[in-house]
Amino acid sequence: MTLSGETYFQAMEPKPYVSTGLPFEQACKHHAVESFGASRIYIIVSKTISKTQDFTALWETLGDRVAGVRYGITPHVPGTEVLELARDLASLRADLLVTLGAGSLTDAAKVAVFAAANSAFTLEALDELHARAQPDPAALKGCSIPTINIPTSLSGGEYNPSGGATDFRSHRKTSFQHPTMGAQLVILDPALTVSTPERVWLSSGMRAVDHCVEGLCSTFFRPGEGGGGGGGVDIQAVVEKYLIKGLSLLLPALLVTKQRPEDLDARRDEMLGVIEALRGNKLGVKMGASHGIGHQLGPLGVGHGEISCVMLPSVLRWNREHGDAWVEKRQEKMLEAFWASSTVAETLKRSGLSRETAGAGDAVAAFVAALGLPTCLQDVGIGRERLEGLAESAMTDRDIPTNPVAIRDKEQVLQILEMALERPAVKQ
Structure with a gap:
C-alpha cells in the first residue's frame, strides 16, 4: 500500500x-x-x-x-x-x-x-x-x-x-x-542528496554514464549477439532505448547540478537515469575495459566514479583506433545521445569540439572536464610505476574478455593505461 x-x-x-x-x-x-x-x-x-x-x-x-x-x-x-x-x-x-x-x-x-x-x-x-x-x-x-x-x-x-x-x-x-x-x-x-559532496555526486553520475556508454558500445549489439526475445521482441532495440534514455536524463541534469546544486528536479532526473542505465544492462549487456580496468583501480584508492572519469575516454579512443566499422558505428550511436541535448551540445562546443570531427572519447573527456572532475590517472594519484601491476590484475577481470575490441594480452591494457596517464590534447 x-x-x-x-x-x-x-x-x-x-x-x-x-x-x-x-x-x-x-x-x-x-x-x-x-x-x-x-x-x-x-x-x-x-x-x-x-x-x-x-x-x-x-x-x-x-x-x-x-x-x-x-x-x-x-x-x-x-x-x-x-x-x-x-x-x-x-x-x-x-x-x-x-x-x-x-x-x-x-x-x-x-x-x-x-x-x-x-x-x-x-x-x-x-x-x-x-x-x-x-x-x-x-x-x-x-x-x-x-x-x-x-x-x-x-x-x-x-x-x-x-x-x-x-x-x-x-x-x-x-x-x-x-x-x-x-x-x-x-x-x-x-533533497537528502544535496549534502552529498559535489565531487562524490557528480563522479558517481559519471559511473552511471559509463554504464550507458559501455552498454551502447557493447558486443551485445553485434549482429546475432543480443538476439530477439519471446513474441518477436527485439531485445537489442529495447536495451538501446533504455540506455539512450539514461543518457538523455543523466547528461543535461549533471551539468545543471554542477551549476545549481539545489535543483531537485535535476537530481531526480539523475536518479531516474541510473535506473534506465541499469535496466538496459540487466538484459544481458556486457561491459568493457573501462569497467575491467576500473575494478582494479578501486583497491588502489580510486573512487568508482572517478575510475570512469579517467578510464572511459581512453578506452573509447583505443577501441576506435583498433576496432572495425562496427565499433565506429556503435560509438556514433553513443555520440548522438550526447549531441541530442542542447545543454550538452553547447558545453561540448565551448570545449572546442565539433559534431563533425569529435570522437566519442573526446566528447566524454570534455564532458568530464566540464563537471570539474579528474581527467587522467595522474589526477587520481596513479603514476606510471603502477601501470604494470594494473595491467596484470586487469587481465583477470571478467569485463576484459567482453571489451568490444578483443584484448588478448596485458600489453594492450598497458596501451590504454598509457593513454589515460596524462591529460590528452582535445581534438577539435
Whole structure:
C-alpha cells in the first residue's frame, strides 16, 4: 500500500521496487512496518550522514524498532568489515537491513546478508562462498533478510544482484553474485542528496554514464549477439532505448547540478537515469575495459566514479583506433545521445569540439572536464610505476574478455593505461 504523495514502481524484475516523492524517513518507516513487518531493524549509515539531522530523523522515526547501527564502511568494502556485519546481523536476529549512504554501504549490505545466510563468518568461508556461487548459485542458501537502500549517490549498486568485497591482503576485489542478493526497496529522496559532496555526486553520475556508454558500445549489439526475445521482441532495440534514455536524463541534469546544486528536479532526473542505465544492462549487456580496468583501480584508492572519469575516454579512443566499422558505428550511436541535448551540445562546443570531427572519447573527456572532475590517472594519484601491476590484475577481470575490441594480452591494457596517464590534447 502506498502513501499519499508517494510514487511507487518496479525498477527491475523481480526487484527492487522504488519509492519516491516522500521524505525518506517517512517512506522507510511505512515500508518497514507495512511491507516487511520489521521489528528488529539494523541500519548501516555513512559516518558523515550519521552526524546530521537526516540520520537523527530516520532513527527517531523508526524508534525502538532499531536493533543495531553500523557507522560507516571503508571504501571498496574490506572483506573483514563484511564479516563484522554478517556477525552482527546474525547475533542481533535482524529482520530488516536499511542502508543510508552511498555505494560502499550498498555493496557491503548485499555481501553481508548473503554471507549471514550461509554462515560464512571467516575470510576463508567468504572465499569459498564466492567460488561456490559461480558454478552453481542454487547450491547456496538465498538471502533471507530484506534490505531497504536509501542512496545518497548515483552509483546504482542498489539495482543489481551482485556486490564486491576486497581482500586487502592481496588488494584484489571479488564480485559475489546470487539471484537473491540486493534490495527489495530503494527509496529516492533528492533533497537528502544535496549534502552529498559535489565531487562524490557528480563522479558517481559519471559511473552511471559509463554504464550507458559501455552498454551502447557493447558486443551485445553485434549482429546475432543480443538476439530477439519471446513474441518477436527485439531485445537489442529495447536495451538501446533504455540506455539512450539514461543518457538523455543523466547528461543535461549533471551539468545543471554542477551549476545549481539545489535543483531537485535535476537530481531526480539523475536518479531516474541510473535506473534506465541499469535496466538496459540487466538484459544481458556486457561491459568493457573501462569497467575491467576500473575494478582494479578501486583497491588502489580510486573512487568508482572517478575510475570512469579517467578510464572511459581512453578506452573509447583505443577501441576506435583498433576496432572495425562496427565499433565506429556503435560509438556514433553513443555520440548522438550526447549531441541530442542542447545543454550538452553547447558545453561540448565551448570545449572546442565539433559534431563533425569529435570522437566519442573526446566528447566524454570534455564532458568530464566540464563537471570539474579528474581527467587522467595522474589526477587520481596513479603514476606510471603502477601501470604494470594494473595491467596484470586487469587481465583477470571478467569485463576484459567482453571489451568490444578483443584484448588478448596485458600489453594492450598497458596501451590504454598509457593513454589515460596524462591529460590528452582535445581534438577539435
